[in-house]
Amino acid sequence: MSVHAVTRSLHSKAIFQSKKMDNEYKIYEHNPPHLFCPGSKYIITGATYGKKPWLKSDEAKERLLTSIKKGFDHYHWTLEDWVILDNHYHLMGNAPEDASTLSLMINDIHRFIALWIKKNVPESKDAKIVMYNYWDTCITYEKSYLARLNYIWYNPMKHGYVEDASDWRFGSYYERIKAEKEEMEELRKKYKWDKVKVKDDF
Numbered sequence: 001m002s003v004h005a006v007t008r009s010l011h012s013k014a015i016f017q018s019k020k021m022d023n024e025y026k027i028y029e030h031n032p033p034h035l036f037c038p039g040s041k042y043i044i045t046g047a048t049y050g051k052k053p054w055l056k057s058d059e060a061k062e063r064l065l066t067s068i069k070k071g072f073d074h075y076h077w078t079l080e081d082w083v084i085l086d087n088h089y090h091l092m093g094n095a096p097e098d099a100s101t102l103s104l105m106i107n108d109i110h111r112f113i114a115l116w117i118k119k120n121v122p123e124s125k126d127a128k129i130v131m132y133n134y135w136d137t138c139i140t141y142e143k144s145y146l147a148r149l150n151y152i153w154y155n156p157m158k159h160g161y162v163e164d165a166s167d168w169r170f171g172s173y174y175e176r177i178k179a180e181k182e183e184m185e186e187l188r189k190k191y192k193w194d195k196v197k198v199k200d201d202f
């Protein structure tokens with residue numbers, strides 16, 4: 001067993017304590033080698049195998065988000081934004097010093113959600129592979145970052161799930177807007193505006 005394989009298996013055991021199921025996740029050894037950019041932002045896209053809607057239920061999406069958050073914590077990545085659709089997801093992450101942990105992290109996330117799908121989505125019973133590969137791009141300038149951030153936020157509209165992105169619950173956009181609304185509501189309660197004297201008899 002190579003050092004790499006040992007590290008991978010240690011990490012996997014540490015987070016998920018799950019049994020190895022070789023057929024249900026892909027090991028990402030065939031990805032073209034690419035440059036890892038420590039300390040920078042990455043957009044990461046992952047998908048189910050064959051675009052199957054294994055993530056259709058709310059519970060599946062919640063499970064995936066939980067395993068994404070666990071994976072990011074474990075490998076010291078920062079999850080900044082995300083969106084989860086019925087058969088894929090997009091993430092914006094900030095890489096730690098060692099950005100080469102990306103494939104280990106996604107591998108863990110996919111293995112965990114694949115196990116859950118096999119157990120809880122009856123239609124996946126005969127599927128040999130549940131989760132497919134992932135794609136990542138290291139973002140090197142701000143304009144590119146902001147365009148991709150919008151891409152994530154408005155993705156449910158692009159795929160025709162909703163007409164207004166703020167109606168899609170499974171994304172950071174929804175949480176950001178909700179947090180902002182709550183903050184504004186607190187401000188409204190705290191700083192009364194009805195007794196403020198401003199010339200306004202128009």
Ligand code: NI
Nearest residue numbers: 088090155159
């Ligand atoms: Ni998409």
